[in-house]
Amino acid sequence: MIRRLILLPVVILMVVPAYLLVVNSFKSQQDITQEPFGIPLPRLSVDYLLGALNSPDFSLVKAYIVTALFAVGVNVLSLLVSGPAAYVIARGTRIGHRALLVLFLVGMFIPSQVLVIPVIYVLKTLGLMGTVPGFLLFETTLTLPISMFLYVSYIKTLPRELDEAARMDGAGPFTTFWRIIFPLMKPAVVTAIVLHTIGVWTDFVNPQIILGPASSLYTVTTSVYAAIGKYSTDFTVVYPNLLVAVVPVLAFFVFLQRNIVSGLTTGATKG
Amino acid sequence: MRSSAQRALMLGPALVLLAVFMLVPIAIAGYLSFTDWDGLTPNPNPVGWANYQRLLSDVDVRNAAVVTLVITVVGTIGCNAAGLGLALLLNRRNRFTSLLRAVVFYPYVVGPIIIGFLWSAILGADGVIANAVIPVPFLSDPVWAVGSITFVVVWSQFGVNVVLYLAGLQTVPPSLLEAATVDGAGRWQTFRAVTWPVLAPSVTVNIVLVLVGLLRVYEIVLALTGGGPAGRTSTFAFLILSSSFRSNQLGYGAAQAITLMVVIGALALGVTALRQRAEKAVAA
Numbered sequence: 001m002i003r004r005l006i007l008l009p010v011v012i013l014m015v016v017p018a019y020l021l022v023v024n025s026f027k028s029q030q031d032i033t034q035e036p037f038g039i040p041l042p043r044l045s046v047d048y049l050l051g052a053l054n055s056p057d058f059s060l061v062k063a064y065i066v067t068a069l070f071a072v073g074v075n076v077l078s079l080l081v082s083g084p085a086a087y088v089i090a091r092g093t094r095i096g097h098r099a100l101l102v103l104f105l106v107g108m109f110i111p112s113q114v115l116v117i118p119v120i121y122v123l124k125t126l127g128l129m130g131t132v133p134g135f136l137l138f139e140t141t142l143t144l145p146i147s148m149f150l151y152v153s154y155i156k157t158l159p160r161e162l163d164e165a166a167r168m169d170g171a172g173p174f175t176t177f178w179r180i181i182f183p184l185m186k187p188a189v190v191t192a193i194v195l196h197t198i199g200v201w202t203d204f205v206n207p208q209i210i211l212g213p214a215s216s217l218y219t220v221t222t223s224v225y226a227a228i229g230k231y232s233t234d235f236t237v238v239y240p241n242l243l244v245a246v247v248p249v250l251a252f253f254v255f256l257q258r259n260i261v262s263g264l265t266t267g268a269t270k271g
Numbered sequence: 272m273r274s275s276a277q278r279a280l281m282l283g284p285a286l287v288l289l290a291v292f293m294l295v296p297i298a299i300a301g302y303l304s305f306t307d308w309d310g311l312t313p314n315p316n317p318v319g320w321a322n323y324q325r326l327l328s329d330v331d332v333r334n335a336a337v338v339t340l341v342i343t344v345v346g347t348i349g350c351n352a353a354g355l356g357l358a359l360l361l362n363r364r365n366r367f368t369s370l371l372r373a374v375v376f377y378p379y380v381v382g383p384i385i386i387g388f389l390w391s392a393i394l395g396a397d398g399v400i401a402n403a404v405i406p407v408p409f410l411s412d413p414v415w416a417v418g419s420i421t422f423v424v425v426w427s428q429f430g431v432n433v434v435l436y437l438a439g440l441q442t443v444p445p446s447l448l449e450a451a452t453v454d455g456a457g458r459w460q461t462f463r464a465v466t467w468p469v470l471a472p473s474v475t476v477n478i479v480l481v482l483v484g485l486l487r488v489y490e491i492v493l494a495l496t497g498g499g500p501a502g503r504t505s506t507f508a509f510l511i512l513s514s515s516f517r518s519n520q521l522g523y524g525a526a527q528a529i530t531l532m533v534v535i536g537a538l539a540l541g542v543t544a545l546r547q548r549a550e551k552a553v554a555a
Contacts, residue, residue, distance in 0.1 A: 003360050006356075006360060007357075007360060007371065010357065010371075010375070011371065011374055013426070014374045014375055014377075014378075014426075015374060017389055017390065017393060018377075020389075020392075020393060020399060021389055024392075033397060033402050034402065035403065036398075036399040036402060036403050037399075037403060080284075081284045081285045081288060082285055084281035084282075084284075084285075085281060085282045085284070085285035085286070087281065088278045088281050088282050089282070100282070100286075103289070104285070104289060106536075107289070107293055108483075109483055109532075109535055109536055109539050110293065110297070110532060110535075111486070111487040111508060111528075111531060111532065111535065112487075113487060113489060113508045113511045113512055113528060113531070114296075114297070114300060114511070114528040114529070114531060114532045115292070115293065115296045115297070115300075116512075117300070117511075117512075117515050117521065117524060117525070117528070118295075118296035118297070118299035118300045118303070118525070119292060119296045121296075121299060122291060122292065122295055122296055122299070126291075137288065137291075137292065138292050140288060141288040141289065141291075141292035141293055142292075144285060144288065144289060148285070172274050172277045173274050173277045173278050173281060174277045174280075174281060177281070198379070198380055198382075201380075201382065202380075202381070202382025202383065202384070202385075203382075204382070204383070204384040204490050205489060205490070205512070221382060221384045221385065224384065224385060224388065225384060225494075228388050233395070233397045235392060235397075238388065238392050239392065242385055242388055242389055242392075245385055246381055246385060249380055249381060249382075250377060250380070250381070252380070253373075253377060253380040254373075257373055257376075260376075260380070261372070261376070261434050264431060264434055264435065265434060265435060265438040
């Protein structure tokens, strides 16, 4: 009973913003400001949502596709780069391997606000500023600390006899990793993918600065920012844009809730 | 190919990325922090420690440091208290608790910029509360605004702590809890004597994660107040980007960035060390 009494206000506090987001996406400016909580059935309209979907400046649907492709690209790159490296470090016996792992993990504590400005000059030097490859490479680097952490600690739980057997059969480290070890790493890989997907999806600073308005490539977060801006008080733009931006992510969340939760837990508590 | 050569090739790409996009940029930021570069002139002039000295006397920096400190301290306490409290209440498996877990967790998946805009529509001068309940200057008065930012940060992030504390609670051995009940210990005594010591490592992880996260709060400030009114709600992370872009003071921005990085590193290490001592004391 006491539990319910404490939990009820928490639930209300968490759910009310979501409720406001949904109902106000179908209401006129006047209805929103006069009765934000109300549902004026006869005056509800889907026009505002359609407006958010068909904005003349940019397309949220396109932003969705772009962001999803970025998430796929970052996940693939991150796995290709960190998987083999994690294997070498996890099986390494020298002190240098341990130092390398620490070097990767330190990256977790470096705020992207510190990196993003000097990264502009690195990208300019490489001719990659404002380009998709430049953005993907930088974003992939940001995933390395978590990937290395998860993969190294997971590979360490796999018996070394597997490697020995593969070596007897004449396989080098490269083949051993991709043929023998990688297929066993599914739990760690799923965890990493879930965390990196949320990371890419919710990232705002890096796409905003590196891709910039000039590239005309918007992610979901940067297009919502462009649509709403900080001074906008036109709620018939604010609510529908936010709703359209949120619904697919929440669908992803509902489907993968178990994976997300277990991913976060292993990510934060292992080691 | 020899296997040592193969191993080097397997490490290579990860090391190259780390070097090019993390180590080199930090080195560049370190170098720029000793120059007066405005981002436009071809050659930055060295100015020694001038940027760091300016940090110490800059009103905006002091203000941002205070704002960041308040958000970080209050937010860390808030996230951990709410996270642990709710985890204790939700620590049983049924449909109701798994639904609740999702309800407190969803803002994390939505992301800070969208959460910030949603709350600005609720707390803003023309927003839901001002129109339907009572006009409070949630975002326009500096003190209220820092409070609002802290609240929204905790609201959107404590779900992660709930999940992590719930995982920690799974490690409490049921036999110990039973033994405590048999010995006639009350709920509070059981918590103090059994649950709390076992949770010590979870507490460390949660504090460090929240601390590191809150020291870099940016998007929620951008969406809620834009750093205003008159820069009074700028966090340190917000100040870095606005010094660098809006005012073209890249050298000075770099000095701020390096300072933030050092503070985060020192705090993460310091808290971990302190907590390790506490964990040992609890275990003894």
